[in-house]
Amino acid sequence: MVLLLSACAGDLSALDAAGPNARNVANLWWIMVAGSAAIFVLVGAILCLSFTQPGRHWLSARWLIVGGGLVMPSAVIAALVATSFALGERLLVHAEQAPVRIEATARQWQWEFRYPGSDGALSFNELHIPAGRPVDFTVTSGDVIHSFWIPRLGGKIDAIPGHTNTIRLLAEKPGHYGGICAEFCGEGHAVMRFAVEAHEPQRFTEIVDPLNASGAGQQ
Template sequence: MTEAVPGTSGWPPPVLDPAGPFAGPLNTLAWVLFGMGFLVLVVVLIALGVALFGPRKWRQRLGGETLVWAGGLAFPIVVLSALLIYGLGLTTHLTPDPEPGEMRVRVTGEMWWWRVAYLDDQGREAWQDANEVHIPVGSTVVLELDSADVIHSVWVPRLSGKVDMIPGRRNYMRIQADEPGVYGGQCAEYCGGPHALMGFVVVAHEPEAYAAWAARQATPVQTAALPSPGAEVFDRAGCGACHAVRGTEFNGLAGPDLSRVGARRTIGAGILPNNEGTLGGWISDSQSIKPGNRMPAYPVLTGQELRDVSAWLKGLQ
């Protein structure tokens, strides 16, 4: 099942529709909590009805010391302790350290986007991407979660739960998709500024399609280094000081890697569909689209220059 990407109709993604084994236990836990909450509400409403309209004898018993101790102290302790133990047992396998042979992707929360690095078998970075995580269907993938600045939180409702990204600490999350599709994610911890506009997607491919995608990602776009009006605008505007494009002299590290930006589904960390028009609008004045983001506006670029650089970036696929 393919769901809408950020910035389009159908967003946000459904949170009670698991699409993998690591989201299933959380869905079960959610329904158990909903059910227990409903039962507690029923008990409270019955007690309220007795207190307001019940016979005098029942009201006296309801206000007795024994029932107050049982209902006000013993009942919450027993119920909440049971739910805690049940929840921990159900979810303990979701966040352990990686095991040998598991695919690993390092996701770093930035203000306000996601740096994505694919790791080889030795844990070394193979290539970078941004705001998208690609995985093979049916395989467990470990996300290594870091933060470059403040606390963020990764949440892909249909594939797993919420795990915080904490500066100076690495956390782990396991995800797996049972079917090909695009699964929406969101930062689930308020991180200031345009936090609500910090989305991303997980794209699940059939294993053969994923292998082909990974092979493309590992090599630069052949046309990236060829002279073009768009590349000249990119260079003249100083974009390479913040962004990298593999196969060229542009090697900035502050912003997202743009080596294959044209193939991404969205721009601005999930808030706009990716096409030449939205790329041009973002470059011209990203602050009017996502106030507070760290990319400056470029009002000095002419319409033709914006079209040239947008076409060049869209061609990086």
């Protein structure tokens, strides 16, 4: 188990969650893995029995087709769809604090981040976010389609020219996370990465908005 968990670590590992969004998905994943393993073993066992002990009454055709082909998948899928819909809704809302808004613009092959605040600070391939506070990323593209992805914080959203998409992510602790372009975008696709630094809120304000930093505490 320890080995497995350490194998799941990594700068870009979706299983090494550092925020509620990614953690919910990672939990969903482990539940689905366990369920899938059970179903796989069950189907495999029935297949083996059909070969080794054909003609048994508990292997009757009707039982197999109705039970295995209709009831089992229907039940599993109904439960899964409901769960993941509820999960997806939770990923969407959930904001006790007003989210920070950061604009991310993708271009071949670079990420540009624009921060809120008086001077509209910019950074390239380096993203600063406050820890413990939700961030709304408004994502678009200046040329072809890219995809904005910080695996340890949560799912991805496409950067599409002419459209603006929003995704809300939250990093629980200060730290360093990896970000990467997930949609094929040409020759530089592999190198279109960005570094994510999650800071204590005070430090975040100092970095992105030095002019207002002194007054940040009074807001």
